[in-house]
Amino acid sequence: MMTLNGVLGASLIDYPSGSTIGTAGRGHGDRDAYDAGAADMIHATMQTAAFATVGQPAHVEDIVITAGNGYHLLHLISTEVAARMVLYVWLDRQVGNLAVTQRRLSAIAAQFSLN
Amino acid sequence: MxxxxxxxxxxxxxxxxxxxxxxxxxxxxxxxxxxxxxxxxxxxxxxxxxxxxxxxxxxxxxxxxxxxxxxxxxxxxxxxPAEAWRAAVGAGRAQHRVGAELVATGLVxxxxxxxxxxxxxxxxxxxxxxxxxxxxxxxxxxxxxxxxxxxxxxxxxxxxxxxxxxxxDAWPDAAIDTAAVLPRRRLSTQAVALTALQWEVVAGADRRRSPIDLARLLGRDTFTVMLEVRRMARVGLVEPGRPGGSVAAGSVATVRAREAARPEPVPPLPRIxxxxxxxxxxxxxxxxxxxxxxxxxxxxxxxxxxxxxxxxxxxxxxxxxxxxxxxxxxxxxxxxxxxxxxx
Known part of the structure; x- marks a missing residue:
């Protein structure tokens, strides 16, 4: 994942518990707090997505936060039965390519869950 | 030491x-x-x-x-499928490679x-x-x-x-982890949105199962279900009932009571x-x-x-x-x- 252009850091998060399963790259100081924050973000999105009337709210694939210090991509990994893990990538805004990274994350997620 | x-x-x-x-x-x-x-x-x-x-x-x-x-x-x-698990355990147990056998099946x-x-x-x-x-x-x-x-x-x-x-932070009283999960009969709000896990908790609650039992039933890790139930209790979706009757819940409750009753961890050994x-x-x-x-x-x-x-x-x-x-x-x-x- 770190071979992607402009990726500053990446983690695999178990979002129901907010636990970091694995990390790579540069941290953001307190990485655990950051990953737990990412898990909260997913929680909040999932709660409100159920109320959304646009698109298909039942299935959220990823969440992109555009921030001053880069893009934050949260890609949900769905297996046949559950979606519990999230790939979190912090992408540099100047060097990174958001669309390419999103596609690449989809491919990585598919490899992970073999579907 | x-x-x-x-x-x-x-x-x-x-x-x-x-x-x-x-x-x-x-x-x-x-x-x-x-x-x-x-x-x-x-x-x-x-x-x-x-x-x-x-x-x-x-x-x-x-x-x-x-x-x-x-x-x-x-x-x-x-x-x-349970058969795939059993097959991998049978094939890999002796050589300490059950995980590798599972991957070899191409299912995970x-x-x-x-x-x-x-x-x-x-x-x-x-x-x-x-x-x-x-x-x-x-x-x-x-x-x-x-x-x-x-x-x-x-x-x-x-x-x-x-x-x-x-x-x-989610719910201060640890007794909720081993008590039966009771979905509230009535909501205080007009509508509620549940995540998939919250739905599973509500669907699996039979007014007897504790969070620890629900985790086993749902195939989830125990901590996650305990946390989710505490969060649901905080927003008023469920409430703790009487202590759960299962062996697992009873065991955790007993161990916790014992830890709480323990006055001082361990007196140091004299020679150490x-x-x-x-x-x-x-x-x-x-x-x-x-x-x-x-x-x-x-x-x-x-x-x-x-x-x-x-x-x-x-x-x-x-x-x-x-x-x-x-x-x-x-x-x-x-x-x-x-x-x-x-x-």
Whole structure:
């Protein structure tokens, strides 16, 4: 994942518990707090997505936060039965390519869950 | 130094096994072994019972009868058919490569197996690390799953502490974890949105199951369901009922009550210097050195809960099993082994 252009850091998060399963790259100081924050973000999105009337709210694939210090991509990994893990990538805004990274994350997620 | 070596003094026990004579916090008991970079397994002999596998001084896996193991996460959730799991266990158990066999089936990826092993490790560590329990360390022992990812002891401790904080923040009364989950009959709001996990909790709640039982039913890790139920209680979706009747819930409640009642962790041994040595004692040294405290009970008995968990915890109502011969820990071990053989 770190071979992607402009990726500053990446983690695999178990979002129901907010636990970091694995990390790579540069941290953001307190990485655990950051990953737990990412898990909260997913929680909040999932709660409100159920109320959304646009698109298909039942299935959220990823969440992109555009921030001053880069893009934050949260890609949900769905297996046949559950979606519990999230790939979190912090992408540099100047060097990174958001669309390419999103596609690449989809491919990585598919490899992970073999579907 | 918590570990006292009684190897060779006990009939029928491998001479390499060392055992804590008196209860000691599990995470502190692990410290010297991790610092020394050894491999082996620390078996926790007191209820709820479990094991922590160490590889080259790092934590490789942990299991506990009330936490989720790989089997629950993979088959209980419906991720893998039970036959696929059994086939992989049958093929890989002897060579310690069940994980590799699973990946070879093409049903799960190596990455997913590794991630689930970390989730299982954290789940068991949450229940084991702050136990004050008798334990024994068996150097060289390996988990049949094969070791996938290893984590620093410090990292696992941090995660356990983080989880305790999360639970306390969500709902302060720990009794909710072992009490029946009662979905509220009426909502205080007009509409509610549930995540998939929250839905599973509501759908699985039968006014008898505790969060610990629900986790088993749903094929989820125990901590996640405990946390979710506490969060749901906070927003008024569920409320705690009477104490859950299952063996697993009863076991956790008993252990917690015992820990809470324990006045002072452990009185220091008279002979031990205040500064604890980081080096685990090699078993042979103890054989040469006569043990003055040889008469100390190998398994401390006071404050023992009346019940013990089933070897992979059955769902049956708890029946009280008195500890007849005063060697309950061996009973747990034999039942664990029997459970493994049954696979």
């Amino acid at each position: 918590p570990t006292e070596v009684t190897a060779g003094t006990e009939a029928g026990r491998a001479p390499t096994v060392s055992r804590t004579v008196r209860p000691y916090p599990v995470r502190e008991a692990l410290e010297p072994w991790c610092a020394a970079g050894v491999s082996g397994v620390m078996r926790i002999l007191d209820a709820p019972g479990g094991a922590v596998y160490v590889v080259d001084g790092k934590i490789a896996y942990a299991e506990c009868s009330v936490a989720a193991g790989m089997e629950r996460l993979l088959t209980g959730s419906g991720r893998l 990826s190596q990455a997913e197996v590794e991630a689930l092993s970390v989730i299982a490790l954290y789940d068991a560590a949450f229940f084991l690390f702050d136990l004050v329990a008798s334990a024994q360390f068996e150097p060289g022992a390996r988990h049949p799953f094969g070791h996938l990812r290893t984590l620093d002891l410090r990292l696992v401790c941090q995660e356990v502490d983080r989880r305790k904080r999360l639970l306390a 210097s205040p500064e604890r040595t980081r080096e685990p004692e090699p078993p042979r040294r103890a054989e040469r050195r006569p043990e003055p405290r040889g008469s100390a009970p190998l398994v401390p008995l006071p404050r023992r809960p009346a019940r013990e968990p089933g070897a992979f915890g059955d769902f049956d109502e708890a029946e009280d099993r008195p500890r007849g011969d005063g060697r309950p820990s061996d009973l747990i071990l034999t039942r664990l082994i029997a459970g493994l053989e049954a696979l």
